[in-house]
Amino acid sequence: MTKVGVNARKSKARLAWLGLMPFFLFGIAFEIIPVLTLARSSLMDKGVLTLAQFERALTPLFIESFRNSIQLSAATALLGVVFGTIVAHAIVTTRNQFVRDAITALADVTTNFGGAPLAFAFIVILGSTGVVTLILQTIGINLYPTTFRIYSIQGLTVAYLYFQLPLMILLVIPSLLGLRREWREAAINLGASPMQYWLRVALPILAPSLLGGFLLLFANAFGAYATAWTLTGPDVNLVTVQIAALVRGEVQLDPALADALAMLSLGVMTLCVAGYQWLGGRAHKGAR
Amino acid sequence: MKDRGIWRVIVIALFLTFMIVPFLATVLFSISVRWDRTIFPEGLTLEWWDKVTSRSAFETTLTNSFIVSFATMFALAILVTPTAYWAHVRVPRGKPFIEFLTIIPFGIPGVVLALALIRFYSTVPLPLINTPNILVAACMVIALPFMYRPVANALDAIDVHVLTEAAQSLGAGLWQTMIRVIVPNIMPGIVSGCLLVFSTVFAEFTLANLLVGTRFKTFPIYLVEFTRFDGRQASALAVISFVIAWLTSLLIIGIAGRGARPAESLGAR
Numbered sequence: 001m002t003k004v005g006v007n008a009r010k011s012k013a014r015l016a017w018l019g020l021m022p023f024f025l026f027g028i029a030f031e032i033i034p035v036l037t038l039a040r041s042s043l044m045d046k047g048v049l050t051l052a053q054f055e056r057a058l059t060p061l062f063i064e065s066f067r068n069s070i071q072l073s074a075a076t077a078l079l080g081v082v083f084g085t086i087v088a089h090a091i092v093t094t095r096n097q098f099v100r101d102a103i104t105a106l107a108d109v110t111t112n113f114g115g116a117p118l119a120f121a122f123i124v125i126l127g128s129t130g131v132v133t134l135i136l137q138t139i140g141i142n143l144y145p146t147t148f149r150i151y152s153i154q155g156l157t158v159a160y161l162y163f164q165l166p167l168m169i170l171l172v173i174p175s176l177l178g179l180r181r182e183w184r185e186a187a188i189n190l191g192a193s194p195m196q197y198w199l200r201v202a203l204p205i206l207a208p209s210l211l212g213g214f215l216l217l218f219a220n221a222f223g224a225y226a227t228a229w230t231l232t233g234p235d236v237n238l239v240t241v242q243i244a245a246l247v248r249g250e251v252q253l254d255p256a257l258a259d260a261l262a263m264l265s266l267g268v269m270t271l272c273v274a275g276y277q278w279l280g281g282r283a284h285k286g287a288r
Numbered sequence: 289m290k291d292r293g294i295w296r297v298i299v300i301a302l303f304l305t306f307m308i309v310p311f312l313a314t315v316l317f318s319i320s321v322r323w324d325r326t327i328f329p330e331g332l333t334l335e336w337w338d339k340v341t342s343r344s345a346f347e348t349t350l351t352n353s354f355i356v357s358f359a360t361m362f363a364l365a366i367l368v369t370p371t372a373y374w375a376h377v378r379v380p381r382g383k384p385f386i387e388f389l390t391i392i393p394f395g396i397p398g399v400v401l402a403l404a405l406i407r408f409y410s411t412v413p414l415p416l417i418n419t420p421n422i423l424v425a426a427c428m429v430i431a432l433p434f435m436y437r438p439v440a441n442a443l444d445a446i447d448v449h450v451l452t453e454a455a456q457s458l459g460a461g462l463w464q465t466m467i468r469v470i471v472p473n474i475m476p477g478i479v480s481g482c483l484l485v486f487s488t489v490f491a492e493f494t495l496a497n498l499l500v501g502t503r504f505k506t507f508p509i510y511l512v513e514f515t516r517f518d519g520r521q522a523s524a525l526a527v528i529s530f531v532i533a534w535l536t537s538l539l540i541i542g543i544a545g546r547g548a549r550p551a552e553s554l555g556a557r
Contacts, residue, residue: 016378020386023371027389030429034404035396041407090299103300109537110307112484115493116512117526117533121310123515124317124523129324131313138327162310165303223397226493230512243399247406247498259407262400273395 035266042259053260062242062261069222069239070268072153076160077217081210083161084168085176091169092176104173111166119230122159126150151232159227164217171216175209212279219272222265239265311530318523340521345510353507356420356496357489360427361482364435367428369478372439373470376448390433398494401426405499420504423496427489434484442477443470480540487536491529 042053091103125132128144136143148154179202187197203210225240234241239261246258318336320329340346375382396404405426409416416422451473455465471478493508501509511529514522 013379016374017382019374020371020379020382023367023386023389026367026428027392030405030425031389031392031396034401034408035392037408038400038404087299087303090296090303094296094300099300103303105538105541106304106307108541109534112487112537113491113530113533115491116508116515117314117491117529118310120511120515120519120522120526121314121530123519125310125313131323131327132309134325134327162307166307219394223400225397225399226508226512229493229497230515233516240397240399243397243403244494244498247399247403248501255407258403262403265397266395266400269395269397273391277391 038259038262042263053256057260065237065239065242068237073218073221075157076164076221077214080164080168080217081214084165085172088169088172088176107166107169111163114163115226116230119227122150156228160221168213171213175206208279212276215272215276219269314523314526318527336520337524340524349505349507349510353490357486359424360489361485364428364485368435376443377452390436393430393432402495402498423499426495431485431488435481438477438481442474446473476543480543483536483540487533
């Protein structure tokens with residue numbers, strides 16, 4: 001091929017990138033630039049690079065909001081991983097094809113569900129006059145006013161599980177299907193108890209998916225706002241609730257403070273999602 | 289090995305109870321005269337449904353939510369489908385960049401996205417801030433992965449190069465090839481992407497609340513207002529949200545089978 005031909009092809013290949021421009025422009029305009037604007041204004045004060053905004057963000061109120069958000073996310077992620085894996089194991093080992101399909105479909109449908117209607121549904125069953133509360137009362141268990149409140153972090157933990165459990169189930173099913181029956185048989189033949197098989201063979205193989213699931217569930221809960229807002233309003237001090245309050249200007253208007261809080265929570269989320277992506281790659285390699 | 293199945297039945301029964309009781313209770317609550325003093329409802333009525341659906345705000349907010357959902361859906365379909373196709377046939381090296389942009393939304397909480405958009409676009413003289421336009425743009429960001437994944441998967445599943453060459457050797461131009469040949473072949477992917485976008489955006493509260501608030505009330509905002517004001521009417525609205533979300537999801541499963549949804553899908557929390 002002549003040199004001219006090669007050059008023509010190269011410039012054609014470069015021209016082809018232009019076809020992706022609308023998409024890249026959208027991403028730059030609505031993802032990259034707004035986030036960079038936040039980052040810049042959280043680090044700049046009157047044209048000077050500074051961490052003062054972050055220092056100011058570390059008031060007891062905001063530190064508590066991070067503590068609450070991290071605790072809530074870790075608790076619901078941990079419960080989601082443990083119970084989600086147990087339910088997923090029950091689903092993949094059942095012989096009844098219909099049960100398997102129906103429950104997987106249910107998980108698929110419910111994991112996308114959250115926010116206001118979910119919060120309200122939990123008020124109906126576990127609120128101070130909810131039906132489960134009333135039923136428990138008749139058998140002598142009084143949830144209110146001291147044991148349990150749905151309008152609190154405890155209540156949020158229960159409500160969040162409604163979308164965390166199905167998400168974990170969907171995430172872990174492919175890895176559970178990757179556990180070969182022969183591995184279990186080989187372990188048992190070599191004298192392992194089922195417990196030993198789980199601890200020494202299955203769990204190490206599943207570890208990357210379980211950890212990846214934990215990170216994704218953690219991020220899922222950490223970024224949640226609608227459910228918490230509907231259920232508890234401003235009563236529960238979470239990071240997202242604080243940021244939203246600053247955005248609405250309910251609290252005294254302090255833009256840089258909101259930016260600093262937002263950047264901190266963005267940091268937490270990025271670590272989780274990046275960790276999940278990295279572990280996801282490892283889990284796939286393992287399955288091969 | 290006889291009673292090995294019992295734990296499985298218990299686990300599945302508990303899971304089903306946890307997932308279904310909140311929904312059933314909300315339905316029953318919405319048609320109960322009163323259900324806050326006794327274990328069973330004190331009589332049944334359609335009064336709350338009647339009351340809440342006859343308000344003009346009911347129709348307005350429902351319409352607004354449909355407008356935002358459909359606008360987001362169409363805009364994303366038009367932006368994402370040609371991009372995914374073009375990257376697939378001409379610029380495979382562009383794919384990592386596209387995928388990077390579709391992963392970012394998973395890492396941005398709704399409140400942070402709203403804050404970032406307000407911060408930047410309030411300094412730009414464009415008709416965006418405080419209008420439904422900014423809400424649609426924000427919804428496009430969070431729903432981007434839901435549109436891109438199914439379309440990219442559908443493209444991977446067919447032989448795009450052979451189809452493109454065949455169409456072009458028969459004299460079809462670029463747009464003709466895409467619209468008459470490629471799009472029909474990846475239709476299930478596009479449709480399930482659209483439905484995923486629809487169900488995500490329809491339930492979106494955070495962005496709507498922070499970006500437009502009362503200026504353009506959507507259905508979830510209306511619902512949250514009612515939860516503070518009248519629980520029984522709110523329960524009817526919650527049932528409508530449940531049904532819309534579940535129906536769309538079932539449609540997706542029916543059309544594309546499971547797995548159309550990106551595993552890491554994070555919806556309206």
